Amino acid sequence: xxFKRSFKIALNIIFHSKVRSWLTILGIVIGIAxxxxxxxxxxxxQQALAQSLNSLNANIxxxxxxxxxxxxxxxxxxxxxxxxxxxxxxxxxxxxxxQKNLTARDVLLLNxxxxxxxxxxxxxxxxxxxxxxxKTARVNIEGIDPAVMKDIVTTDLSTGRYLVKGDSGSVVIxxxxxxxxxxxxxxxxxxxxxxxxxxxxGILQQSGGNDDAKIYMPIESAVxxxxxxxxxxxxxxxxxxxxxxxxDDTVTKIxxxxxxxxxxxxxxxxxxxxxxxxxxxxxxxxxxSSQSLFLSAIAAISLIVGAIGIMNTMFTSVxxxxxxxxxxxxxxxxxxxxxxxxxxxxxxxxxxxGVFGVLLGxxxxxxxxxxxxxxxxxxxxxxxxxxxxxxxxxxxxxTISILVGLISGAIPAYRASRLRPIEALRSx
Amino acid sequence: xxxxxxLQDVWKRYDMGKAGGLSVLKEVNLDIKQxxxxxxxxxxxxxxxTIMHIIGALDVPTHGEVxxxxxxxxxxxxxxxxxLRSKTIGFIFQQFNLLPTFSALENVMIPLELIDTPxxxxxERAEALLKMMGLGERLHHKPTELSGGxxxxxxxxxxxxxxxxxxxxxxxxxxxxxxxGRFVMDFLSRLNEQGKTVILVTHELSLVSYAQRVIYIRDGxxxxxxxxxxxxxxx
Numbered sequence: 121x122x123f124k125r126s127f128k129i130a131l132n133i134i135f136h137s138k139v140r141s142w143l144t145i146l147g148i149v150i151g152i153a154x155x156x157x158x159x160x161x162x163x164x165x166q167q168a169l170a171q172s173l174n175s176l177n178a179n180i181x182x183x184x185x186x187x188x189x190x191x192x193x194x195x196x197x198x199x200x201x202x203x204x205x206x207x208x209x210x211x212x213x214x215x216x217x218x219q220k221n222l223t224a225r226d227v228l229l230l231n232x233x234x235x236x237x238x239x240x241x242x243x244x245x246x247x248x249x250x251x252x253x254x255k256t257a258r259v260n261i262e263g264i265d266p267a268v269m270k271d272i273v274t275t276d277l278s279t280g281r282y283l284v285k286g287d288s289g290s291v292v293i294x295x296x297x298x299x300x301x302x303x304x305x306x307x308x309x310x311x312x313x314x315x316x317x318x319x320x321x322g323i324l325q326q327s328g329g330n331d332d333a334k335i336y337m338p339i340e341s342a343v344x345x346x347x348x349x350x351x352x353x354x355x356x357x358x359x360x361x362x363x364x365x366x367x368d369d370t371v372t373k374i375x376x377x378x379x380x381x382x383x384x385x386x387x388x389x390x391x392x393x394x395x396x397x398x399x400x401x402x403x404x405x406x407x408x409s410s411q412s413l414f415l416s417a418i419a420a421i422s423l424i425v426g427a428i429g430i431m432n433t434m435f436t437s438v439x440x441x442x443x444x445x446x447x448x449x450x451x452x453x454x455x456x457x458x459x460x461x462x463x464x465x466x467x468x469x470x471x472x473x474g475v476f477g478v479l480l481g482x483x484x485x486x487x488x489x490x491x492x493x494x495x496x497x498x499x500x501x502x503x504x505x506x507x508x509x510x511x512x513x514x515x516x517x518x519t520i521s522i523l524v525g526l527i528s529g530a531i532p533a534y535r536a537s538r539l540r541p542i543e544a545l546r547s548x
Numbered sequence: 549x550x551x552x553x554x555l556q557d558v559w560k561r562y563d564m565g566k567a568g569g570l571s572v573l574k575e576v577n578l579d580i581k582q583x584x585x586x587x588x589x590x591x592x593x594x595x596x597x598t599i600m601h602i603i604g605a606l607d608v609p610t611h612g613e614v615x616x617x618x619x620x621x622x623x624x625x626x627x628x629x630x631x632l633r634s635k636t637i638g639f640i641f642q643q644f645n646l647l648p649t650f651s652a653l654e655n656v657m658i659p660l661e662l663i664d665t666p667x668x669x670x671x672e673r674a675e676a677l678l679k680m681m682g683l684g685e686r687l688h689h690k691p692t693e694l695s696g697g698x699x700x701x702x703x704x705x706x707x708x709x710x711x712x713x714x715x716x717x718x719x720x721x722x723x724x725x726x727x728x729g730r731f732v733m734d735f736l737s738r739l740n741e742q743g744k745t746v747i748l749v750t751h752e753l754s755l756v757s758y759a760q761r762v763i764y765i766r767d768g769x770x771x772x773x774x775x776x777x778x779x780x781x782x783x
Contacts (some may be wrong), residue, residue: 125661132649447645450606451706452634452662454627542607545645 121457130464144433148473151423156481162412164507183357224352241354245346251312263342275331280307280322295326314345434532446544455537462533470525553580558612587759595768638707642719646691659709677705697728
């Protein structure tokens with residue numbers, strides 16, 4: 121029989137049992153929509169995450185005192201100097217063996233590694249008495265090498281300039297401190313920090329990141345203001361690298377250099393943790409992928425229920441059409457003709473379910489993403505404006521939908537094709 | 549004259565489980581030649597429909613051989629049988645058996661499409677057949693929009709679509725009024741005059757007068773065969 125005629129008969133079967141067919145299609149629509157929504161939200165989250173991480177300095181490696189077994193994947197990463205997101209769940213890596221502060225000697229050694237553009241130590245801590253125009257507040261202070269501030273800090277300036285070599289008694293203020301904590305802050309004004317006067321030389325843009333609530337000052341000044349800090353001992357070392365494709369190699373070199381510097385044997389745990397943004401990205405992406413996979417598995421269950429619905433409908437159709445199958449066979453239809461008709465029938469159900477499922481999935485994923493956030497694991501949270509529906513996803517779910525239809529219809533179609541003409545003709 | 553259908557010691561037995569078996573055909577031998585007009589008649593349950601199903605290759609005997617155009621049905625595969633049915637035999641059923649969701653034209657086109665006749669050719673032939681049956685104005689009507697007589701005429705057009713050598717008619721007037729019934733029988737006579745082999749299964753004795761050979765079946769056996777030297781001509 122011609123494909124066109126088989127197709128028309130298959131369509132006829134669907135449209136002459138409208139309610140049953142549409143209920144069956146609804147089962148597939150729900151399954152496909154759930155998969156599209158979950159996967160597209162997952163992909164949207166990954167893209168948003170990638171964009172956020174890219175806004176950070178991808179070429180910054182952080183070295184922190186103390187060792188974490190999770191270190192390789194990025195324990196202890198702080199987004200502070202990147203100015204972007206706070207990956208709270210990946211912090212607090214100081215769970216290891218003996219802890220030793222990173223020193224000026226370490227920074228000197230790291231600056232000698234080939235792919236390192238600049239390495240700089242920094243310290244940070246809260247200062248209770250920060251006063252401006254009579255108003256006092258507690259503020260986080262970051263002490264860094266003023267010569268490299270423009271290389272390390274990625275948050276743009278709102279006004280003024282970054283710290284530069286030779287700066288002393290100068291500070292750069294975070295956007296929220298300038299806009300909310302205090303008022304009427306401007307460059308070249310004086311601010312009192314820990315009882316000492318500092319000149320404001322720059323104000324950062326308010327970006328929503330950690331830099332908003334910080335004041336940057338030269339490390340020599342910060343040591344004298346933040347309690348418990350010692351000269352040439354750092355809370356962390358930031359390493360800016362030249363070629364990010366060599367990140368892993370550079371991490372290894374940093375580790376080896378510091379292990380040797382700290383006289384730690386190769387088979388012992390180091391007393392520091394080296395974290396690259398790349399490893400953070402990998403870990404968060406991996407977490408999101410796992411979540412998407414888990415949710416997709418749940419969505420797949422509804423698709424399986426839909427598939428059972430198709431099978432049930434197909435068995436009913438075959439039962440209803442038995443006499444017509446007998447007539448077609450009496451007229452000369454081959455088993456393959458009957459098989460084709462019923463496979464097309466279930467395939468069309470899968471196709472229509474796929475079309476409406478994708479539409480519903482796209483609409484619902486956009487809605488769900490807009491009203492909710494996506495957890496980044498460990499307490500971090502990221503709001504999403506859109507979900508990402510890739511062409512591959514659409515093609516994939518269409519294929520799955522049609523395959524589900526064909527597979528579910530295979531057994532009923534086979535049984536229909538094997539009906540003996542005389543038995544089929546005798547059925548009422 | 550060539551034998552188109554030959555039944556040789558055909559038995560048909562149904563297994564009834566613990567109740568044993570039921571033989572509905574026993575030792576049936578029948579030779580049908582090209583151009584014959586045969587009526588198979590007998591009381592209800594005598595086995596006449598079973599013979600028709602076996603002749604039409606819709607069913608297979610439990611024992612014995614059936615030859616269609618000299619070929620043993622037993623040795624043919626399902627697809628070969630389907631093709632043979634499509635090209636050699638035209639079925640006319642008492643219940644018409646039209647596909648309800650298709651128009652009269654589409655119903656007649658189906659046998660042509662089953663043997664991959666080009667669309668335009670299939671449509672042209674189906675239209676011609678329906679016009680010949682007086683249904684030129686009803687081409688696009690669904691079976692439910694046609695009277696019983698019109699449906700049977702569509703069924704006859706469908707049976708003739710592939711220009712088969714053999715027409716198998718199972719109680720073709722059973723659901724028709726007498727005028728339409730006479731039209732159908734006249735048409736079958738005309739087909740026979742044109743050289744088609746017509747096999748009519750009926751329990752109405754008035755119809756057997758159209759046939760040249762009348763086969764009487766009782767309890768699954770051929771009880772007698774009568775040759776009608778002067779079959780009824782067209783009315």
